[in-house]
Amino acid sequence: MQAGIYFVFLVLPTAYIFDRLFQEEEDVLLEPFDYERLKTDLKNSLYGQHIASEVVLKAVSGFMTDKRPSKPLVLSFHGGTGVGKNHVSNIIARNIYKKGENMKHVHVFMSEHHFPHKEQVETYKTQLKQWIRGNVSSFPRSMFVFDEMDKMNPGLIDVIKHYLGYYPQLDGVSFRKAIFIFLSNAGGNVINKVVLGSRRDGEEREQLQMNSRDMETNIFKDVFGDRNSGFWHSTLIDAHLIDHFIPFLPLEYRHVHQCVLAEMAALNITANDGLADRVARDMPYFPPEEKIFSVKGCKSVKQKLLHTERD
Structure with a gap:
């Protein structure tokens, strides 16, 4: 019986120490x-x-x-x-x-x-x-x-x-x-x-x-x-x-326009609705007869923006 009690006494502090170490690392690495x-x-x-x-x-x-x-x-x-x-x-x-x-x-x-x-x-x-x-x-x-x-x-x-x-x-x-x-x-x-x-x-x-x-x-x-x-x-x-x-729903022109403006901000380009409009409208849309949704969503918006800005 005493040996069993002694065993528990040794194990519990060890588990506690590991829990504390994990918690301290989380506190350092995680955002509240x-x-x-x-x-x-x-x-x-x-x-x-x-x-x-x-x-x-x-x-x-x-x-x-x-x-x-x-x-x-x-x-x-x-x-x-x-x-x-x-x-x-x-x-x-x-x-x-x-x-x-x-x-x-x-x-x-x-x-x-x-x-x-x-x-x-x-x-x-x-x-x-x-x-x-x-x-x-x-x-x-x-x-x-x-x-x-x-x-x-x-x-x-x-x-x-x-x-x-x-x-x-x-x-x-x-x-x-x-x-x-x-x-x-x-x-x-x-x-x-x-x-x-x-x-x-x-x-x-x-x-x-x-x-x-x-x-x-x-x-x-x-x-x-x-x-x-x-x-x-x-x-x-x-x-x-x-x-x-x-x-994740397909994106419309208005959403692509928002993506372009966000990319401008990320690239420190002065906000320009006209430029954002040209970039957004230059993206391919579907269905072919209605052209409602962006085929590529906001993918390649950055490349399209940089290309259009240089033109």
Whole structure:
């Protein structure tokens, strides 16, 4: 009995010391979480994405203010090119970490860049396991962003899935404070159809919500129903571990115009509505007969701006 008591006496202080060390490191590296700051950042620097803003604000705020989350936060962003998926990942990072997306604990993976060779998938799986486990064990508030998820090998998706559940610990490491964000163009066509149909029916864009016209359900079906997608071949669909499927709507001229003005400010170019108008109108739009939505969203706005300014 005395030996047992002695054992507990030794272990508890050790666990306490590690908890204190993690907490002290978090205090140094993390921003004090501020709901209003994140809300303002989303409002001022994200254009045309009212649904994403609302869901991200609630999800991230709830997670960051929960001292004992039951699982990692898992968000899946869906939509076309240049609509703000990467941008929102950066907004989240800069509202959590003092160095924002440049923080060493923010890890970004692009499937075709980091995992290009199918014949090396077993090596990639081992490396990915070691990378996720190693980084979370050293800093529990780590953030992982996986771009091009629809192009990722299903075996790699299943490796990630391993760390997304409600387990108190896996191999001695708790992943409950980590954040995983998946970025994908999958579901983009469904989202575009919903927004276009709503517009043609005379509805205001801002009236659209997650459940409008079964958008969330149809995104889910589109993402996991595509037999050519890594999502379909993985077991992630059966595990129900993604907390939110978040649609990013196609951008209209007015949103691209806002992107141009923001890029001017970032480049220290004097605000010029006429120049912003020319740049925004020079972007390609769809459908061909109506030209409502930007084909590339705000992607390549910077290059277009610099080219137009020189003309």
